[in-house]
Amino acid sequence: MDNTDVSPKIHTDDQTRRLYANDASSYEELPKGVAFPSSTQDIVAIVKQAQKEGESITPRGAGTSLAGQTTGEGIVIDVGRHMNSIQQINSEQQWAQVQPGVIRDSLNRETDQYNLEFGPDTATTNRCMLGGMIGNNSCGIFSIKHKTTREHILEIDAVLSDGSRATFKPLTQQELAKKQKLDTLEGYIYREIISLIRENRDQILEHYPHPDIIRRNTGYALDRLCEMQPFVPDGRKFNMAELLCGSEGTLAMTTSAKVNLVPQDPESVIVVPHFSSIRKALEATSEVVKMDPAAAELVDHIILNATKDNIEQRKNRFFLDGEPHCILIIQFDGNDQQKLIRKAQKMARHLQEQSLSNSAPIITDDKKKERVWNLRKAGLGLLMGLGSEGRTPSFCEDTAVRVSDLPDYIDDFQQILDRHDTNCVFYAHASVGELHLRPQIDLQQPEGIQKMKTMAGEIAELVCSYCGSLSGEHGDGRARAPYIEKVLGSEMMPLLKRVKQIWDTHGIFNYGKITSPKPLEEDLRYSPSYQKPEIDTQFNWRKEDSFGNALELCNGAGVCRKLSDSGGTMCPSYMATKEEKDSTRGRANLFRQLFSGKQQEAFQSEELKDALDLCLSCKACKSECPANVDMARMKAEFTQGWHNKHGISLGERFFAQAAKLYPLANLFPNLSNWIIKQPVVKELLQQFLGIDKRRNLPQFAEETFMDWFNTRPTTNPAAGEEVVLLIDIFTNYHEPHIGKAAVQFLEFYGYKVTVPDFHEVGRPQISKGMLTHAKNILNQNLPKLTSFADRGLPIIGLEPSEILTLRDEYIDLCDDDQLEQAQFVADHSFTFEEFAAEILNKNNQPSSSPKKEKVYIHGHCHTKSLIGNSAIKKLLTRAGFQPIVLDTGCCGMAGSFGYEEDHYDVSMDIGKLRLFPALHNLPEDTTICAPGFSCRHQIMDGTGRTASHPAEILMD
Structure with a gap:
């Protein structure tokens, strides 16, 4: 395809094609290109070009489809990037006009002010888009109440297969007659579909799933058209939009939809x-x-x-x-x-x-x-996320029967499982007769492929015997289309093919979905031909058993694609850019595809390096991703491999090895502070080290913490229990007052404070992918830390990312003969907030404030991911404050990330999403608590507000 003549641009670079080769299904198809239309006119241009050149088009929103609807070998059209506008909300008539890329939860946040909502509530509502919900006729958790998307679509604006445009909505008999007289593709569609229903209505109603089944989505919704006028005199007005719902983008491209809104119920109770x-x-x-x-x-x-x-x-x-x-x-x-x-x-x-x-x-x-x-x-x-042994391919997970039939149906289903010696997960929408049934099958074994194919046929026959639906809401797609005939009967297949031909004569829309499918086992992400990566790594990947297994964790569910308004922290760079390559899913797909193909050579991939560039290593994915993908660790591993061949840049060395430079700068701290503020120096730092000149570098203290600690008079010679306080380089050189506050607090409660003779645990080195350097630091520190742990001493850290490195990365970075020591050290390591909270709890510390002061907390990303914010809440509550944890996501600084010229803008964009607005709305004299060094500096740079460490707040 000649890209220069196409508007919008069709992206055909390898990275983009790889990013769009997967959805949440078992399939992987490398498309020829990807387009990001901004308007209906763009879609019209793409459709006309595709028709002219014989290319297929695969519509795509969030890419959360489970049956392979949004993978294809032609042109993928991502409507989510730009066509995501809520065009109108009519609260009086209770409807909204939306583009297909509008996220369901985003719509409901806007309609919430009117106590209205779009009812269908899938498990993916914080990222799934209305266009995809229409394509799959999505239902969700509350389908017994709200039924399906089809019941809530009033009108659909669409581009047809010849590039013409049409609006499908309820029509009176007179309006329908006028439509049939049109000398256009739209008129032809109306004439032929009316004729098809008139000639085959009885046969359709006989073969389609039982009408009592709310979730019936097998094939095209011809049974729904049979319920309308003119076939039923007192039926609903004829509305072709109901046929487009559940058609999986095989008939037309939705460009806008008018959707029904329903009143919210003010109260609810769960049992x-x-x-x-x-x-x-x-x-x-x-x-x-x-x-x-x-x-x-x-x-x-x-x-x-x-x-x-x-x-x-x-x-x-x-x-x-x-x-x-x-x-x-x-x-x-x-x-x-x-x-x-x-x-x-x-x-x-x-x-x-x-x-x-x-x-x-x-x-x-x-x-x-x-x-x-x-x-x-x-x-x-x-x-x-259960690993390869617990992998459950989605070939039969969407069957639906009548609720009264469900117990017997599941007993029969269990017999199929027993016959094939496999287990199954049972979950989801029992209230409407649909369970998501996912047998555990290893598709990387030839016998697994055969087992899946045999079971798929037997399950389709079982569904047919109960007059059920093979697809309740996830669609037919690649996974179920080959078995539609077993459920609806051979008599229905010519009708389904006829529907496709009427709407899409040249077969350009999502070819191979619903009709003319490929075999079930083609284009699988995992199959016997899949080459598992076997890679030499620095981390041991103990929980996952191997780096190769870690690369296979992502299932494509796309939780990382939620926007900032949905809360949480994952994935901050995607929240800012909304580009697939900046999501955890996008990066994980590239990792798996490249390493399974190139193996060790993938460490030199420019594609992967580019995709990882905006990863902040925040670790939110380690907890918020249901599969626990740890992209921060994967990035560190890749970056070490990249360094092995290309070396380490001067800027990376500066940030990762600041501990070597700080003693020099601290010889004359006031002079150093004056120098780094000078414009000419800032220009030089930007030119040679990549430090953005718009940033203010942290100032050096006139007296380091260690100078103070080693020369101070002993204030508590009779101190009892000993504790170890880790002082990181930032606390020692930049913010010694925080270390002083921590010592004073600990000594006040009778502890003898010991400070080790090192300030590094390897956190900056790990973040920069300098794992061999980090391992050297580990080897130096671990014996010292173990000696403390052997004596039963608590090891306390002020900087969350530093102390949590002992509990996270050290466990995998150490050698096998060090593992017991590393785990022992981890068990004795605590954040300051954790240990201080226990101190106050043991001392039954009462509130000293007659009126509790509010403290607003911005939690550190690593804390939120690895241990949560409960400790800091407990600490401040016990200390007499009223803690309020702000849902502010990632601050955007992430160590050195926000200081770097290439990342400054994204860093500030992330801060502007939630953190900065949340703080701007607080009164000037508000106490803001942020345990992280980087967070405090981002807050100052972005808002001009001062944030304090918990130790400061306690001692103040």
Whole structure:
């Protein structure tokens, strides 16, 4: 394709093509190019060009499809990058006009002011887009209440396969007659579809899934058209938009949609019955749906067990009573919470009387309810993070039957599993007869491929026997299209192909999805031909068993693509740029593709180096990613490999080895401070070291902490218990007052403070990918640290990233014969906040303030990811303050990242997303707490506000 003649540009570089080769499914197809249209006119131009040159088009939003709908070998059109405008909200008539790239939660944040919402609530609502929801006819957790996207789409503006435009909406009989007379592709579509339905209506209704099944999305929605006028005189007005819902982008390209908004229910209550078996849970579901719940979701023991090993989801297990085999999460909505509580209690009693459940916690607190649903929504990602042995390909996870049939259906399904000697995860939408069933199969073995194919056929036949739907909401795509015939019958296939031909004569839209599919086993991400990376690394990758396994953790669910408004920290660079290459998923896909192909040579990949450039190594992905992808560690490993061939730049050496330069600068601190402020020096620093001249470098203290500590008079000679206080180079040279405050606090409570003779643990070196240097530091420090731990001494750190390096990277960076020591040291290591909180707790410290002062906390990224903010909240509460943890994400500084010329703008953009606005809104005399050195300096640079370390606040 001649890119110069196409508007918008079709990106055909290898990096972009690799980034769009995967979605959240089992498939991987390298497209010929990727386009990012800004308007309907752009889409029209692309469609006309594709038709002229015989290229296929794959529409794509967030790329969270599970059946392979958004992978294709032609041109991928990403509508999310630019076509993401909410064009109009009409609160009186309760509708909104949106472009296809609008994220569902973003729409609901705007409509919240009117107490309205777009109802369908998938597990991916913080990143999935309305165009994708239309394409898949998405439903989600509350489908028993809101049904499917189809019920909420009023009109669709679309580009047809010849590049013409049309609007599909409800039509009167007279309007329909006019449409059929049009001498255009639109008119042809109306004439032919009406004729097809008229000739085959009885046959369609006979072969399609049972109408009682809310989630029926197999093939094209011809059964829905059969319910409309003119075929049913008192039926709904004829609306082709209902056919486009669930058509997976195979018929037309959505450019805008008018969607229905529904009133929010002000109150809700959650009840969580626990069960000893899946059968009991499903029998209970038949009872539950009689009480009109808004949702009833099944979560089985495999997912519940997976939450134990996920840092983020461990916190959301609070409501579990023991170790249930499975649970139902049931929500009741309404106007009166007391009535809802009574309903929940009545249901719990009824299930107990039926000997189905003996425990059913009721949750009414809004934040706790959110945590319950967050655990449920993490289900898929948790499953895909279980490693290769627990991998569950998504070839049959979307079947739906009537709720009353569900217990027997699952028993029959279990027989198929037993016959093939495999296990299955059971979870999701029990209230509407759909469970996400994901058998554990290793597709990297030839027998695994054969097992999947055989089971897919048997499951399709089972679904047919129950008049069920092969796809409830995730679509047919690549995974289920080959088996539609088994469910709907051979009589229906010519009709489906006819629909495709009517709309898309030349087959340019998402070819091979729904009709004319490739075999199930083609283009799999993992297959017997997959070459597992076997790489020499510096980290040992002990939890994952190998670097190759670590590269396979990402499942494509795209949690890293959520925007800043959705909260959390992952992934700060994507939140700022909204480019796939800056997401954890994008980087992880490049890692896997390149290393599985080039093996050790991939360490020299320019593509990967570019994608990692804006990674802040914040570690948010280690906890917020359901699969626990640790991109910070992967970046460090790659960067070390890059250094091995290309060397280390002067700027990288400066930031990573500042400890060697600081003693020189500190000989004359006032002079050093004057020099680094001079414009000419700033220019030189920018030119030679890449330090952005717009930044103010930290000032050197006139007296270092160590000078003070070693010369001060002993204030507590009778001190009892000894503690070790790690003083990092930033505290020693730049902010010794923080170290002084920490010593004074510890000594006040009777501790004898010992300060080691080193200031580095290797954090800057790890961040810069200088792992051999970091390992040398580890080798020097570990014996000293072990000697402290052997004596039972707590090892306390003031800088979160430094002390947490002992608990995180040291465990994997050390050699096998050092592992026991490293783990022992980690067990004795504490952040200042953790240890100080325990001191106050042990001393039963009362509040000394008659009126509690509010302290606003910006948490450090590594703290949030690895241990959470509970310690700092506990500390400040115990000290008599009222702590308020701000949801400010990443500050954007991330060590040296924000100081670097190439990163300054992105660094500030990240700060502007949430941190800076949150602080600007606080009164001038507010106390701001930020344990991180970089965070405090970013706050000063971005807002002019002073933030304090917890030790300072305690001593003040």
